[in-house]
Amino acid sequence: MVSDEALRGAGLRVTQPRVAVLDAVAAHPHADTDSIIVAAREHLPALSHQAVYDSLRTLTKSGLIRRIKPSGSVARYETRIGDNHHHVVCRSCGAIADVDCAHGAAPCLTPSNHHGFVVDEAEVIYWGTCPACTSTHPQPERNGHV
Amino acid sequence: MVSDEALRGAGLRVTQPRVAVLDAVAAHPHADTDSIIVAAREHLPALSHQAVYDSLRTLTKSGLIRRIKPSGSVARYETRIGDNHHHVVCRSCGAIADVDCAHGAAPCLTPSNHHGFVVDEAEVIYWGTCPACTSTHPQPERNGHV
DNA sequence: ACCCGTTCTTGAATGATTCAAGAAAAGAAC
DNA sequence: GTTCTTTTCTTGAATCATTCAAGAACGGGT
Numbered sequence: 645m646v647s648d649e650a651l652r653g654a655g656l657r658v659t660q661p662r663v664a665v666l667d668a669v670a671a672h673p674h675a676d677t678d679s680i681i682v683a684a685r686e687h688l689p690a691l692s693h694q695a696v697y698d699s700l701r702t703l704t705k706s707g708l709i710r711r712i713k714p715s716g717s718v719a720r721y722e723t724r725i726g727d728n729h730h731h732v733v734c735r736s737c738g739a740i741a742d743v744d745c746a747h748g749a750a751p752c753l754t755p756s757n758h759h760g761f762v763v764d765e766a767e768v769i770y771w772g773t774c775p776a777c778t779s780t781h782p783q784p785e786r787n788g789h790v
Numbered sequence: 791m792v793s794d795e796a797l798r799g800a801g802l803r804v805t806q807p808r809v810a811v812l813d814a815v816a817a818h819p820h821a822d823t824d825s826i827i828v829a830a831r832e833h834l835p836a837l838s839h840q841a842v843y844d845s846l847r848t849l850t851k852s853g854l855i856r857r858i859k860p861s862g863s864v865a866r867y868e869t870r871i872g873d874n875h876h877h878v879v880c881r882s883c884g885a886i887a888d889v890d891c892a893h894g895a896a897p898c899l900t901p902s903n904h905h906g907f908v909v910d911e912a913e914v915i916y917w918g919t920c921p922a923c924t925s926t927h928p929q930p931e932r933n934g935h936v
Numbered sequence: 937a938c939c940c941g942t943t944c945t946t947g948a949a950t951g952a953t954t955c956a957a958g959a960a961a962a963g964a965a966c
Numbered sequence: 967g968t969t970c971t972t973t974t975c976t977t978g979a980a981t982c983a984t985t986c987a988a989g990a991a992c993g994g995g996t
Binding site for chain 4: 659660661691692694698
Binding site for chain 1: 857865878880887889907910914916917
């Protein structure tokens with residue numbers, strides 16, 4: 645029901661697929677599309693994957709959910725929006741955790757030289773190894789970043 | 791020739807494909823794989839795409855080049871490494887420009903709450919609109935980020 | 937010059953995401 | 967409540983960057 649209002653508030657039609665997808669994303673933070681499809685089908689078995697892709701895009705464009713897509717990972721989604729938090733991603737298992745913005749307010753970063761670009765967002769991804777993978781220490785593959 | 795030494799210095803075998811790829815990346819900063827294939831084939835017409843993929847991965851893992859992969863874009867590469875700079879990406883045309891790190895030293899950011907992750911890198915991507923697209927102002931598609 | 941292990945070529949496979957066309961449903965009007 | 971119009975969903979196929987696999991070719995140390 646809270647999803648209904650969120651959709652209506654964003655000026656979107658309240659359809660069963662959208663409600664199911666929004667609920668699924670809220671229940672599974674950082675879930676990938678496939679997990680969302682599975683989760684949403686628990687409430688709506690006949691849901692097509694295309695409807696999920698469409699819904700995710702629409703919800704993202706409306707700002708109800710946020711898309712995260714670290715290199716080497718498929719798209720992931722979350723409902724925690726508007727607080728400009730960032731993410732830590734594990735290089736070996738792909739686990740994602742939220743990290744509060746070190747500076748508090750959005751945008752938390754301002755490029756020193758923006759080459760004439762109009763910047764509206766600073767996306768930060770911290771790369772490392774999660775606690776579980778640190779203990780079993782498999783060799784992670786780097787991106788070449790510093 | 792400088793590529794030969796770079797490869798040797800990284801403990802890699804100096805093969806024609808690797809030299810051609812490294813030169814191509816150096817000559818075309820932020821180029822995608824396909825552009826690199828085309829550029830490398832100017833010096834080595836028989837080069838296979840697989841060799842380019844292999845070379846790019848090896849070079850990246852050895853730290854000779856850096857892989858960038860903004861959401862919605864294919865992988866891109868650059869030879870400017872070790873200075874921890876970041877990137878501005880245009881939402882409408884995908885153009886990429888370098889941005890010096892606002893804080894100077896690497897890692898330039900430290901997450902306030904790292905959830906037990908061992909963080910070795912902070913990757914920053916600024917999203918916005920490039921000068922060319924700003925003047926023709928097509929409507930860019932946001933990611934839902936702040 | 938030879939040999940071994942790495943790397944390259946060729947060609948097919950993978951898989952997340954998108955495209956396309958018609959059917960169904962949402963919301964507004966009657 | 968019914969009808970209409972537009973949006974959205976279902977079905978099914980297509981795309982395309984990237985990876986996998988097997989055998990040939992090459993790099994570099996002896």
